[in-house]
Amino acid sequence: MEMHYHGALIRPRVNQTNGVFSSSVLIRDPHGNHQLYEGIGRFASDKAASYFAVNWAIARLDGKEPMTPTSRMLDG
Numbered sequence: 001m002e003m004h005y006h007g008a009l010i011r012p013r014v015n016q017t018n019g020v021f022s023s024s025v026l027i028r029d030p031h032g033n034h035q036l037y038e039g040i041g042r043f044a045s046d047k048a049a050s051y052f053a054v055n056w057a058i059a060r061l062d063g064k065e066p067m068t069p070t071s072r073m074l075d076g
Contacts, residue, residue: 006030008061012053014046016076023049025057041069 001012007030015022023041028034040056043049055073 025053
């Protein structure tokens with residue numbers, strides 16, 4: 001999945017290890033610069049990890065403090 005938001009491209013990335021889904025996100029700005037943010041949260045499902053990554057990226061692009069995972073996050 002990928003989406004466009006205010007000219008930027010958001011591409012969530014999810015890796016599964018031992019039943020835990022680790023959330024990361026790639027953001028490419030309108031000028032073509034990109035940044036990968038890894039390990040922003042750990043979740044019990046692929047869907048939760050992907051949605052969190054998208055919302056985290058939107059907050060970052062809006063200049064807001066990126067959110068922290070809710071109680072659905074798995075303790076490491």
